[in-house]
Amino acid sequence: MDKVLKEITPKSSDFSQWYVDVIRKADMVDYAPMKGFMVMKPYSYRIWEFIQEAMDRRFKETGHENAYFPLLIPEHLLAKEAEHIEGFSAEVAWVTMGGREVLPERLAVRPTSETIIGAMYSQWIHSYRDLPVLINQWANVLRWEKATRPFLRTTEFLWQEGHTVHRTADEALRETLQQLEIYREVIEEYLAIPVIQGVKSAGERFAGAVDTYTLESLMGDGRALQTATSHFLGQHFSKAFDIQFLDEDGVLKYGWTTSWGSSTRMIGALIMVHGDDKGLRLPPKVAPIQVVIVPIGRGEDREKVLAHARDLAASLTAIARVKLDDRDEFTPGYKFNDWEMRGVPLRIEIGPKDMAKNQVMIARRDTGEKISVAESDLLTKVPELLNAVQDELFRQAKEFQQSHSYAIANYQEMDQYGYRGFFRGDWCGSEECATRLKTETGITIRCLPFGESPVTGHCVVCDEPSQYRALFARAY
Amino acid sequence: MDKVLKEITPKSSDFSQWYVDVIRKADMVDYAPMKGFMVMKPYSYRIWEFIQEAMDRRFKETGHENAYFPLLIPEHLLAKEAEHIEGFSAEVAWVTMGGREVLPERLAVRPTSETIIGAMYSQWIHSYRDLPVLINQWANVLRWEKATRPFLRTTEFLWQEGHTVHRTADEALRETLQQLEIYREVIEEYLAIPVIQGVKSAGERFAGAVDTYTLESLMGDGRALQTATSHFLGQHFSKAFDIQFLDEDGVLKYGWTTSWGSSTRMIGALIMVHGDDKGLRLPPKVAPIQVVIVPIGRGEDREKVLAHARDLAASLTAIARVKLDDRDEFTPGYKFNDWEMRGVPLRIEIGPKDMAKNQVMIARRDTGEKISVAESDLLTKVPELLNAVQDELFRQAKEFQQSHSYAIANYQEMDQYGYRGFFRGDWCGSEECATRLKTETGITIRCLPFGESPVTGHCVVCDEPSQYRALFARAY
Ligand SMILES: [Zn+2]
Ligand SMILES: [Zn+2]
Numbered sequence: 001m002d003k004v005l006k007e008i009t010p011k012s013s014d015f016s017q018w019y020v021d022v023i024r025k026a027d028m029v030d031y032a033p034m035k036g037f038m039v040m041k042p043y044s045y046r047i048w049e050f051i052q053e054a055m056d057r058r059f060k061e062t063g064h065e066n067a068y069f070p071l072l073i074p075e076h077l078l079a080k081e082a083e084h085i086e087g088f089s090a091e092v093a094w095v096t097m098g099g100r101e102v103l104p105e106r107l108a109v110r111p112t113s114e115t116i117i118g119a120m121y122s123q124w125i126h127s128y129r130d131l132p133v134l135i136n137q138w139a140n141v142l143r144w145e146k147a148t149r150p151f152l153r154t155t156e157f158l159w160q161e162g163h164t165v166h167r168t169a170d171e172a173l174r175e176t177l178q179q180l181e182i183y184r185e186v187i188e189e190y191l192a193i194p195v196i197q198g199v200k201s202a203g204e205r206f207a208g209a210v211d212t213y214t215l216e217s218l219m220g221d222g223r224a225l226q227t228a229t230s231h232f233l234g235q236h237f238s239k240a241f242d243i244q245f246l247d248e249d250g251v252l253k254y255g256w257t258t259s260w261g262s263s264t265r266m267i268g269a270l271i272m273v274h275g276d277d278k279g280l281r282l283p284p285k286v287a288p289i290q291v292v293i294v295p296i297g298r299g300e301d302r303e304k305v306l307a308h309a310r311d312l313a314a315s316l317t318a319i320a321r322v323k324l325d326d327r328d329e330f331t332p333g334y335k336f337n338d339w340e341m342r343g344v345p346l347r348i349e350i351g352p353k354d355m356a357k358n359q360v361m362i363a364r365r366d367t368g369e370k371i372s373v374a375e376s377d378l379l380t381k382v383p384e385l386l387n388a389v390q391d392e393l394f395r396q397a398k399e400f401q402q403s404h405s406y407a408i409a410n411y412q413e414m415d416q417y418g419y420r421g422f423f424r425g426d427w428c429g430s431e432e433c434a435t436r437l438k439t440e441t442g443i444t445i446r447c448l449p450f451g452e453s454p455v456t457g458h459c460v461v462c463d464e465p466s467q468y469r470a471l472f473a474r475a476y
Numbered sequence: 477m478d479k480v481l482k483e484i485t486p487k488s489s490d491f492s493q494w495y496v497d498v499i500r501k502a503d504m505v506d507y508a509p510m511k512g513f514m515v516m517k518p519y520s521y522r523i524w525e526f527i528q529e530a531m532d533r534r535f536k537e538t539g540h541e542n543a544y545f546p547l548l549i550p551e552h553l554l555a556k557e558a559e560h561i562e563g564f565s566a567e568v569a570w571v572t573m574g575g576r577e578v579l580p581e582r583l584a585v586r587p588t589s590e591t592i593i594g595a596m597y598s599q600w601i602h603s604y605r606d607l608p609v610l611i612n613q614w615a616n617v618l619r620w621e622k623a624t625r626p627f628l629r630t631t632e633f634l635w636q637e638g639h640t641v642h643r644t645a646d647e648a649l650r651e652t653l654q655q656l657e658i659y660r661e662v663i664e665e666y667l668a669i670p671v672i673q674g675v676k677s678a679g680e681r682f683a684g685a686v687d688t689y690t691l692e693s694l695m696g697d698g699r700a701l702q703t704a705t706s707h708f709l710g711q712h713f714s715k716a717f718d719i720q721f722l723d724e725d726g727v728l729k730y731g732w733t734t735s736w737g738s739s740t741r742m743i744g745a746l747i748m749v750h751g752d753d754k755g756l757r758l759p760p761k762v763a764p765i766q767v768v769i770v771p772i773g774r775g776e777d778r779e780k781v782l783a784h785a786r787d788l789a790a791s792l793t794a795i796a797r798v799k800l801d802d803r804d805e806f807t808p809g810y811k812f813n814d815w816e817m818r819g820v821p822l823r824i825e826i827g828p829k830d831m832a833k834n835q836v837m838i839a840r841r842d843t844g845e846k847i848s849v850a851e852s853d854l855l856t857k858v859p860e861l862l863n864a865v866q867d868e869l870f871r872q873a874k875e876f877q878q879s880h881s882y883a884i885a886n887y888q889e890m891d892q893y894g895y896r897g898f899f900r901g902d903w904c905g906s907e908e909c910a911t912r913l914k915t916e917t918g919i920t921i922r923c924l925p926f927g928e929s930p931v932t933g934h935c936v937v938c939d940e941p942s943q944y945r946a947l948f949a950r951a952y
């Protein structure tokens with residue numbers, strides 16, 4: 001019965017090893033034969049599909065259309081926006097040969113697509129009537145990484161990148177924040193991960209952005225993860241790529257652009273926020289299997305119970321994603337562990353005694369609670385319980401985040417918490433203080449959170465009068 | 477009013493130029509600044525999304541799951557299956573630098589994924605209980621091409637590739653044919669493109685396959701296009717990649733594998749099969765806009781008609797993908813041409829006189845027919861007409877295919893038809909004849925169609941006794 005569990009490192013003893021153990025044992029990823037690359041197996045890819053569906057519907061509802069731009073970007077294009085190329089040059093993979101010929105100019109495998117999309121937009125946009133341009137792309141991107149960690153830091157990953165052009169700065173800024181709100185909604189309501197919204201400090205901005213807005217979440221080990229970002233690019237890219245339009249007043253003007261992205265990294269957050277020593281705990285809305293049915297019956301009961309379990313599975317299929325585990329080579333105990341490892345929200349156990357009483361036993365993955373339910377109530381009870389699990393996972397994550405959030409007046413106070421958690425404190429606004437903090441403690445400014453009242457205190461690093469309230473944390 | 481039309485080359489005078497004109501004017505693609513690459517603009521990408529939805533649903537219904545494998549493949553892996561690397565080596569783009577370092581081994585940007593997937597499968601499959609493995613991937617692939625033609629031949633394209641492993645040859649072959657049938661269904665029922673099903677001759681097989689099954693369609697210029705293929709790979713890849721399983725009888729055996737793919741090429745077929753001198757004609761099931769409403773009214777009528785058109789659009793949105801063209805900078809005539817160019821199946825015209833009679837005029841893009849419809853009938857009439865257009869486009873395409881299909885006894889007979897059309901004739905089975913035919917006439921064997929009665933004639937090339945009935949054509 002402990003066959004599965006025994007191979008997982010407890011979360012509390014080594015979080016990193018626990019993470020790697022869980023994703024392997026839960027059959028989410030495998031390592032490819034090339035360093036830095038991973039395979040997303042069906043169980044994690046299905047989660048990605050649910051995230052895509054939720055995001056894509058909202059993108060379309062807000063007037064965006066999908067398109068597809070080339071994977072390869074000529075070096076001279078990538079270099080057009082100075083800060084951008086500086087930010088990405090160390091991470092780019094280069095195609096230098098096509099077929100049997102050496103290419104005259106090397107081509108970057110896209111690390112992000114602002115440049116190639118900017119080059120196209122400059123040809124598509126002429127008049128104010130062509131605006132806004134609201135396009136999103138679902139794509140793979142490459143960033144050459146030294147250290148790799150599945151979902152969090154891999155050379156290749158899947159994401160969506162939105163790229164829009166607007167007539168005014170105000171409209172572009174509204175777009176930036178609207179998309180951030182879509183991310184918040186999907187991440188909180190589907191992934192059940194609470195977020196802190198804010199704007200990045202200058203040192204943490206996207207390369208080429210005027211402002212980067214971010215969602216920050218607290219992982220189970222007290223480190224922060226940036227789950228999605230939305231960038232107000234001002235006119236940086238429109239000037240670099242000559243994206244101009246003739247306005248209604250007859251004046252030629254540069255467009256105001258935004259970009260916003262979210263990636264398979266969110267699946268890493270999902271694991272680290274909800275997982276426990278038994279493995280994954282998946283929020284029902286993104287769980288590939290919402291309900292697993294495990295028949296329990298030996299000898300002459302076996303077939304009878306199995307046939308009944310099949311009927312149950314068939315009736316529940318209309319209201320949930322159901323899997324009947326009819327494998328005969330494993331014991332019920334082994335199966336319990338196996339599906340707990342994979343984070344299935346509800347397990348229905350059915351044996352001869354349950355059958356006699358026309359009831360089943362339902363076990364919740366989030367709380368471990370076991371509930372006896374009459375079969376006649378299943379079609380109403382299962383959706384109720386799925387909602388309850390969804391809510392409870394969010395509640396637990398929110399509680400964890402709150403109980404690991406600390407107000408600090410001086411950065412040395414973070415020491416007593418082992419530098420783990422969300423720390424709110426004042427910051428003078430100088431990059432020197434940010435750098436000193438990072439060097440001494442590994443802590444970075446995650447964001448300047450929205451909704452903070454005017455700041456009148458002193459910087460947690462230098463004790464000079466502060467300009468901002470900041471959210472500090474060690475980050476992935 | 478002719479502003480749009482005037483820029484398109486007539487289909488009959490230069491089909492190739494017509495094709496390029498249409499895709500540009502209908503806003504489907506743009507050329508990227510790198511030779512061989514194109515951008516799929518929202519209007520064509522949306523069509524791809526409808527194709528994806530139709531295919532993906534059927535893949536899932538037949539037990540397949542999606543996954544994602546790495547973009548880059550180490551050279552030694554790509555080279556493991558001898559015929560495979562020979563078939564693809566001239567077309568591969570190579571990544572030789574990552575970040576600032578030269579890589580120890582160059583990495584191929586995937587031209588197809590049999591090799592990397594085979595390497596993973598060999599690690600995932602141990603027992604007969606692990607079979608079948610039924611996985612599909614939606615991805616981009618690169619094949620370095622000299623000549624390029626949007627959708628038909630570009631360096632990068634989007635596709636899906638299914639890769640499955642089975643316990644027996646028979647099961648693998650059934651899978652191969654089941655997937656071919658899914659392609660047929662989607663291509664005929666969604667894209668309204670009739671297909672001929674068959675098996676490829678040895679010389680036209682996928683590199684590394686035992687048998688390649690194909691769907692061949694006839695384009696508007698009488699050339700053939702392969703719209704999708706499904707490969708029975710036998711044990712070629714399982715032996716090259718050591719995909720073995722312990723069978724129930726205790727014997728270690730090699731798996732039987734298949735792969736099957738379809739790509740954005742289908743959009744090229746869609747254009748070439750249905751398009752006419754006015755532009756695209758889109759089958760309603762894959763049309764981003766199914767109904768366009770053009771209000772007609774000047775002066776004081778303008779606002780009144782527009783308001784009414786808005787109400788109509790709102791009520792129709794529940795049953796169709798509707799667009800109201802309320803642009804005030806264009807005349808109705810210009811708009812008619814514009815939406816005909818984009819292939820919108822139905823156009824609803826509404827003016828003051830129609831309003832007075834509580835009716836609208838509906839123009840069909842497929843036949844040009846104009847029908848007066850009472851507003852109270854719209855919610856039933858519009859879906860009826862959309863179905864009618866879908867059926868009519870298929871009927872026209874089928875009729876075209878049939879009227880351009882010829883039985884031949886000798887290959888010289890093709891000359892009188894300008895080598896355009898589907899030619900059915902006998903083949904002795906020798907590659908020499910196939911090569912001679914190709915060299916002399918540019919004609920290739922598209923497939924050996926299913927359902928032909930036993931062949932007792934003589935080869936159309938060498939006049940020796942024939943082995944096969946073949947479908948001959950010039951192909952894209
Ligand atoms: Zn300071
Ligand atoms: Zn012959």
